[in-house]
Amino acid sequence: MHLSPDEIVFWQHGFLKLNATIVFTWGLMLLLTLGAWLITRRLSTGLERSRWQNFLEILVTGIGTQIEGIGLHQPKKYLGFLGTLFLFIAVANLCTIFPGYEPPTASLSTTAALALCVLVAVPLYGIEDRGLGGYLKSYLEPTPLMLPFNLISEMSRTLALAVRLFGNMMSGAMILAILLTITPFFFPIAMTALGLLTGMVQAYIFSILAAVYIAAAAGTEKPATTTHSDPETGGEPTALPRT
Amino acid sequence: MLIDWFTVGAQALNFLILVWLLRRFLYRPVLSAIDARETRIAAELADADAKRTEAQRDRDELQHKLSELDRQRASLLERATGEAKAEGQRILEQARKAAQDASTRSEEALRREAQNLSQALRRRTQQEVFAIAKKTLVDLASVDLEERMVRVFTQRLGEMDETAKRRLAAALETASEPALVRSAFDLTEQQRADIEKALGETLSAEIELSFVTKPEVVTGIELAAGGQKLAWSVADYLSSLEKGVDELLTGTPANQGAGPEPKDEPASR
Structure with a gap:
């Protein structure tokens, strides 16, 4: 019984190691890239197009619409980062239906890595849009007295992102494992289905929150509404599938 | 410890690689395909719009031409109708005139014929009447009548006006032969x-x-000398009467020709 796929280590050499998290991540990367390449190598620009191309177009434009809905008016600029976040988490969570698969998102290392990426990306996008001074000034708003709280908020929301995803995924896998020992056969199937839903919701929440943070930093939205309310808004849907 | 920092770093790196990979293989091609399609659709729409505008223009032009043609046809028809009507009127008028002419001509011919007939009738009557009168007078002529005629003749000679006398005298003087x-x-x-x-x-x-x-004198006496003639004869009266009757028959007013003074005398013997 593993709490995290990190614990399954295939190869280790001192500091370097190859655990299940990394291996499954590679597998997912391969799957995503290969699938995207297979479909996009023969893209049609005409009115006739394949079902897979239609699917990808719906996916990409859907993500773009979501990003735009957050308040980022140039979705193409953020599509690479936010879209990949969503796709990676969603695919990682959906693949739990395969037996023997350990979702990398059930590892706190992975979620922490993703949260750190968001932590770094937010100021980068903020500085790109508003300039260094403009971005740093946003920490002094509405008054300089708020600077420590803004900094704490920045840290806490990163932590929240990481822990929320990890908690949900880990608990899903754990509940499934426990239920398998208690009530085999049908009940775990229902729980697996519920786990798939949870996985999708988490992927959505993670990427939407990242988009909200970026939007707040980029200044296209009022910072007051987003920067300070994020952990709460993100926390609510997570509670639902678990109970 | 739940967090393995090496794994965190590796996963962050993995994630960044994945971002790059998906950008390269997913977002860019799909977005460019969508953009290309949108451009193409926009171009096709613009093209369709241009074609529609052109079609609209063509249609308008055709409509205009059609209405122009309609108008021309109507005016031509109207003109032709007018001309035909005028021509019909003219032909009708001509026919009426011809008919009128023919009727006038035939009327004229009829009238002339009637006139000729009546004239011939009159002439014939006249001739008959005079022939009868002449024959009667010739039959009635006798010595007593001769005598009376001589008296009237001599009376006439006496009643002649001065110019007539002079003319007769001159004629008698110049005449080589004796007066007849x-x-x-x-x-x-x-x-x-x-x-x-x-x-x-x-x-x-x-x-x-x-x-x-000379029996042709009928009943009367005649004096002829050097181209001058003095006569009294019933033939004179008859011819005078004939002339008057002629004038009466042809319709010319004969107010003065009808009455020479000796009219009654020969009739009363």
Whole structure:
């Protein structure tokens, strides 16, 4: 019984190691890239197009619409980062239906890595849009007295992102494992289905929150509404599938 | 410890690689395909719009031409109708005129024929009447009548006006032959002498006369000398009457020709 796929280590050499998290991540990367390449190598620009191309177009434009809905008016600029976040988490969570698969998102290392990426990306996008001074000034708003709280908020929301995803995924896998020992056969199937839903919701929440943070930093939205309310808004849907 | 920092770093790196990979293989191609399609659709729409505008223009032009044609046809039809009507009117008028002419002509011909007929009738009647009168007079002519005629003749000579007298005198003087007195019957010596005497009194000269009997004179006496003629004869009255009747028949007003003074005398014998 593993709490995290990190614990399954295939190869280790001192500091370097190859655990299940990394291996499954590679597998997912391969799957995503290969699938995207297979479909996009023969893209049609005409009115006739394949079902897979239609699917990808719906996916990409859907993500773009979501990003735009957050308040980022140039979705193409953020599509690479936010879209990949969503796709990676969603695919990682959906693949739990395969037996023997350990979702990398059930590892706190992975979620922490993703949260750190968001932590770094937010100021980068903020500085790109508003300039260094403009971005740093946003920490002094509405008054300089708020600077420590803004900094704490920045840290806490990163932590929240990481822990929320990890908690949900880990608990899903754990509940499934426990239920398998208690009530085999049908009940775990229902729980697996519920786990798939949870996985999708988490992927959505993670990427939407990242988009909200970026939007707040980029200044296209009022910072007051987003920067300070994020952990709460993100926390609510997570509670639902678990109970 | 739940967090393995090496794994965190590796996963962050993995994630960044994945971002790059998906950007390279997913977002860029899909977005460019969508953009290309949108451009193409926009171009096609613009093209369709241009074509529609062109079609609209063509349609408008055709509509305009059609209405123009309609208008022309209507005006042509109207003109043709007008011309046909006018032509019909003209032909009708011509026919009416021709009919009127023909009717006038036939009327005229009829009238002329009637006139000719009536004229011929009149002439015939006239001729018959005069022939009868002449025959009657010839039948009635006798010595007594001759005598009376001689008296009337001599009376006439006496009643002649001055210009007539002078003219007759001049004619008698210039004449190479003796003046000729013609009568229907032989005149007696006494009658001849009366005439000579009356002539001499009238002209105050001795006139030599020669007497001839000519039945064409009908009933009367005639004195001819050097182109001048003095006569009294029923034929004169008859011709005068004939002239008057002619005038009456042809419709010319004969107010003065109808009444020479000796009209009654021959009729009353």
